[in-house]
Amino acid sequence: MKGLILAGGSGTRLRPLTYSSAKQLVPVANKPIIFYGIEAMAEAGIEDIGIIVSVGDTGREIQDAVGDGERWGIKIEYILQESPDGLAACVAIARDFLGEDNFVMYLGDNLVENGIAASVDAFEAARAKAQTPTLDGGDSEPPAAQILLKRVDDPSQFGVAELDLHGNVVRLVEKPKDPVSELALVGVYLFDTRIHEAVRAIEPSLRGELEITDAIQWLVDQGHRVVTSVMEGWWLDTGKKDPLLEANRVLLESIERRVEGRVDADSSVDGRVVIEPGASLVRSRVRGPAIIGRGARLVDSFVGPFSAIGEDCEITGSEIDHSVVMARSRVIDAGRLLDCLIGRDTVISRSGTIPQATRLMIGDHCQIELG
Numbered sequence: 001m002k003g004l005i006l007a008g009g010s011g012t013r014l015r016p017l018t019y020s021s022a023k024q025l026v027p028v029a030n031k032p033i034i035f036y037g038i039e040a041m042a043e044a045g046i047e048d049i050g051i052i053v054s055v056g057d058t059g060r061e062i063q064d065a066v067g068d069g070e071r072w073g074i075k076i077e078y079i080l081q082e083s084p085d086g087l088a089a090c091v092a093i094a095r096d097f098l099g100e101d102n103f104v105m106y107l108g109d110n111l112v113e114n115g116i117a118a119s120v121d122a123f124e125a126a127r128a129k130a131q132t133p134t135l136d137g138g139d140s141e142p143p144a145a146q147i148l149l150k151r152v153d154d155p156s157q158f159g160v161a162e163l164d165l166h167g168n169v170v171r172l173v174e175k176p177k178d179p180v181s182e183l184a185l186v187g188v189y190l191f192d193t194r195i196h197e198a199v200r201a202i203e204p205s206l207r208g209e210l211e212i213t214d215a216i217q218w219l220v221d222q223g224h225r226v227v228t229s230v231m232e233g234w235w236l237d238t239g240k241k242d243p244l245l246e247a248n249r250v251l252l253e254s255i256e257r258r259v260e261g262r263v264d265a266d267s268s269v270d271g272r273v274v275i276e277p278g279a280s281l282v283r284s285r286v287r288g289p290a291i292i293g294r295g296a297r298l299v300d301s302f303v304g305p306f307s308a309i310g311e312d313c314e315i316t317g318s319e320i321d322h323s324v325v326m327a328r329s330r331v332i333d334a335g336r337l338l339d340c341l342i343g344r345d346t347v348i349s350r351s352g353t354i355p356q357a358t359r360l361m362i363g364d365h366c367q368i369e370l371g
Contacts, residue, residue, distance in 0.1 A: 001120065002101045003041040003049035006090050007034055007062050007108035008081040022058035024108040025065055026244065027326060029251040030276075030291050030308045032065060034108045040115040042072045046104060050097040052079045052090050086209030088199045091191075100193055102127075105212075107187030111247050112148070113233025116188055119148055122229050123190040144224035145195060145216055148188040150235045158184035159213055161228060169226040172213045183228075185213070186235050194224055241341050248324050249306040252289040261292065276311070284315075293327070310344070 007024045024034035034051075041049055049069065053059035059080065069076035079094050091098075091105065104120060127142035147169065149161055155176070162171040162180040173180065189212065198215040205211045220226050236247040257272045261279030269275065271288030276296070284298040292298065293311035303309060304321035313325050317333040323340035325331065331342070332349040342348070 001046055001124070002098060002103040003046040004090070004094055004098065004103050004105045005034065005037050005041070005049060005051045005108045006087065006105065008052050008054040008059070008084055008090070022053075022062050024062060027308065027310060027324065028111070028244065028247045029255065030293050030310060033111065033247075034062065034066065036111050037106045037108055038066070038069070038072055038074075038076075040112070040117075041104065041106065042074050043115050044104070044117040044120045046120070047074045048077075048101075049074055050077050050079050050094050051108075052081050052094060054084075055080050055082055084209075086204070087212035088202065088210035088215045091195060091199050091212070091215070092210070095196060098196075102190070102192045105189045105191065110187040111234075111236045111251075112186060112188060112231060113235070114231075116148075119146065119188065119190065119229045119231075122146065123227070126227055127192070141225060142192070143227040144192055144219045145226045146190040147216065147226065147228055148186040149183040149228050149230045150186050151182045151230070152184045153182075155179035155182050155184050160184060163228060167228050169216070169220055169228060171220070172217050174211075174213060183230065186231060189216075194219060198222075242339075244341060245306075245322060245324065245339060248308055249322065252291065252306050252308065255289055255291065257288070261296075267298075271305075 007022065025032045038049065051062065051066065053062050063078055066076060077097055079097055081090065081093060104116060106116070123143065123146040130142040147161065152158060156179055157175060159172060159174045160176055160179045160181055161169050161183050162173065164170050195215060198218040199210065201218050202210060202214045205214065216226055234250060236243055236250065255272050255274055259269055259273065259275045260277045261275035263269055263275065263281045264283070266283040267281035268285045270286070273286050273288040274291040276292060276294040278295040279292045280297050282299045284301045286292060286303045287305055289305060290303055290307045292303065292309045293313065295312040296309050297314050299316045301315045301317060302319040303315065304319070306322045307320050309315065309325045310327035310329065312328045314330040318331045319336040320331065321336070321338045323337055323342065325342045326344040328344055329342055329346040331337065334348045334350060
């Protein structure tokens with residue numbers, strides 16, 4: 001089985017960060033989002049992974065950050081995407097890479113608890129069972145696809161699956177006004193080669209894209225089995241600021257205390273905190289769960305729970321709570337910052353001049369709240 005990770009697109013929901021960087025490289029608990037998907041595939045025993053990246057700077061950035069897969073003991077191949085034409089279009093452009101193999105397709109900005117190994121095992125077991133002769137004949141054919149589902153409180157905000165009594169998919173409905181179930185589609189799909197015929201058969205949707213839900217529905221309409229796997233853990237789509245901060249919070253909940261940097265006598269570290277090698281605390285306090293990246297320096301500052309400070313950052317005379325500060329940024333005498341997502345190489349400071357005023361240089365699509 002092969003893996004296909006979708007890491008193209010323009011990341012409009014995370015602008016302005018994604019004007020200059022790929023959304024899949026935004027860190028959660030100081031690790032790029034896409035790394036979690038790669039690790040999930042490697043843990044499921046998938047050793048051959050294709051990553052779809054956009055043509056241009058963000059695609060090259062992902063290739064530079066991820067490499068050839070050696071660090072995970074796998075092989076990674078990159079597939080260039082000229083334009084974001086829909087998830088099913090990604091299957092089409094990956095056709096040569098996928099060949100005649102079954103595969104897992106994983107959205108590169110999604111995070112799922114406990115990985116995907118159980119779903120991969122369930123799909124392979126269902127196919128093996130269908131292909132094993134039995135006295136009663138068994139199932140008529142192996143499943144053509146398996147979709148991962150999650151029970152949610154408001155299914156009208158998601159694609160929703162309608163199932164028969166045996167758990168097979170009957171119908172997929174995108175953001176229904178009256179949901180037929182509480183089972184939302186998660187961004188993890190498993191397919192055999194019949195998906196390629198489905199992709200060729202469908203037409204673009206009203207938004208001009210080839211939808212993977214239409215391709216799966218085509219399989220159902222042609223009489224092919226589409227089975228489901230219902231996940232019990234959390235599922236997070238990190239495509240917006242608040243869900244990304246929530247993902248950061250959830251992942252920091254699971255860290256173990258590790259202090260490898262320098263903490264002076266006037267500083268304190270409370271609870272589950274990671275201080276990476278080369279980081280230093282001077283007259284500062286960190287309350288976990290939190291992580292301070294390599295080479296970061298905190299002076300006369302407080303970093304509160306559910307915060308991730310990136311490598312080589314400088315935090316001086318400031319308080320940071322429930323926030324992500326990306327690499328090489330400087331926060332100087334900024335007061336208290338809460339629920340912030342701060343990009344790389346950013347400077348936030350207070351001038352100290354009179355009269356006091358707030359001075360801003362702001363790009364497109366920013367969100368700023370002054371308390």
